[in-house]
Amino acid sequence: MKDFSGRKRILVTGGGGFIGSHLCERLLTDGHDVICLDNFFTGVKQNIAHLLDHPYFELMRHDVTFPLYIEVDEIYNLACPASPVHYQFDPVQTTKTSVHGAINMLGLAKRLKARIFQASTSEVYGDPQIHPQPEAYWGNVNPIGPRSCYDEGKRCAETLFFDYHRQYGLDIKVARIFNTYGPRMHPNDGRVVSNFIMQALRNEPITLYGDGSQTRSFCYVDDLVTGILQLMDSPKGFTGPVNLGNPGEFTMIALAETILRLTGSSSPLVMKPLPVDDPRQRCPDISLARDTLGWQASTPLEDGLKNTIAYFEALLASD
Template sequence: MNIMVTGGAGFLGSHLCEQLLAAGHHVLCVDDFSTGREENVITLRSNHRFQVLHHDICLPLNADVDAIYNLACPASPVHYQADPIQTMRTSVLGALNLLELARRRSIPILQTSTSEVYGDPAVHPQMESYWGNVNPIGLRACYDEGKRCAETMFFDYRRQHGVNTKVVRLFNTYGPHMRIDDGRVISNFIVQALQGIDLTVYGAGQQTRSFCYIDDVVEGLMRTMHTPEPISGPVNLGNPGEFTILELANKVLEITHSESKIVYKPLPSDDPRQRRPDIELAAKLLNGWKPRVELDEGLSRTIRYFQQALALS
């Protein structure tokens, strides 16, 4: 197949491109390189089945492809809050342009939505039927509401135009190819620990998160795209293991053998108190999919990557 991956030079997108190529597909990586990086795809460029298109999906595009994975959007608070209007444009206008392409070509399109659509949840763990608790005018709303709006369009294009849409809600994902300045909690802790800087914990560190290693997420995305049966609703992809932020900090310190200390700062606005996916639907629809990489192993792999990245920086 000829497959388009938007945001293909990003952390998640580059891993997906790599696995699609390994499966024998031709891959068109579309990225404006605002947060994606050339080094993430440099080793793929020698593959004759891999092509890069430097393009902002807020502008219409056309391509001879058989399927679309839409991963284009900054995913960390540091980056999506840096230009909130562009974040919203990417989430909404970008999704609209890709849906139009999918409609014209009658091809499937997969949207990577986010657990942030659940906001600060009043239901735990979060299942797909929960509508969420999101502040529509807060600092995080450009991302949260942008993704929620994109989901709306995906299901309206299915109902109105018969487009084969698939929507997954990703929970915290981590692994190699994350940026040093990514701003997400795992990359922050690892970089701080390796550099001997105090680890920054917000609040008392009792807020919880669930962390899914990149390989497991990519497998879930590919299974979703290739599922022959229509998927009528969004599907959670994440690891149901739940850890407090303080537990995560201590794990990173232990694995890195760092002498860094933990310092506490006030919680940022709209920071969710709990995050854990209910993945029963994914297991049912995706041929028994479930995460296989435990947090300690995933952290060890990610730490080795950052050790090399910092040595080269």
């Protein structure tokens, strides 16, 4: 369905979200025709407002839990609340978005014979007993806990993708996305980077859970989008799943101290109990991405944090 210029028509579900908006922007830069689909439950129009006048950008308000009839060449399925605050607000709808959304987008891809990308998550590994986590690890997930609507919803979506691939020969790409940060993060999404930055900029106490020794790895959004595009452009026989993230680990205390230094904040550190099923460690083994895609994150944490802090400073100033 490419036009005479070779321009692809690409659907991005969840395109008004944090990662989705950066992906839409990059696809437009690469010369494609982009349809951004979002119901704006967690995505915000501000993320894509600067794209609305672009001649090859189209915004569609739609919920992926309902079927969609449209003609496109490729599909990037990113639609789903991705932070605990948002996905636990309506856990039943979260599961529906992951499962029904996957079924609807896979059905669309099957009809169109289109390549389709699934934004899966490191949450499929649960509270891992293997560290770092390779793609071959099946995970340690609580199926009935408060986080299971997201964890199990994404695991079921992966099942559907691979069943469509095996049963119908559908051309799929699956990425397991680890902690990602950068401009356009939702200021109230409950994620550690946005939490710490907003608390620091307001000189409020910085909330650490547990003793602060638990670790996370942080990938800057530009690096992640590059990985997504490289996976989507990989040969047809390579389906994934592929871990996309930064294998560099940081404790929560180290992250808080870095943000305090970069913001010049006087915020004190406050310890609170660890949430239910919150993993102690989360770090990707990116050997597959490195060896197969030639991809690895390259943005140093401090550089990415400076850009993210500047975004939140501008957001607070505008408010």
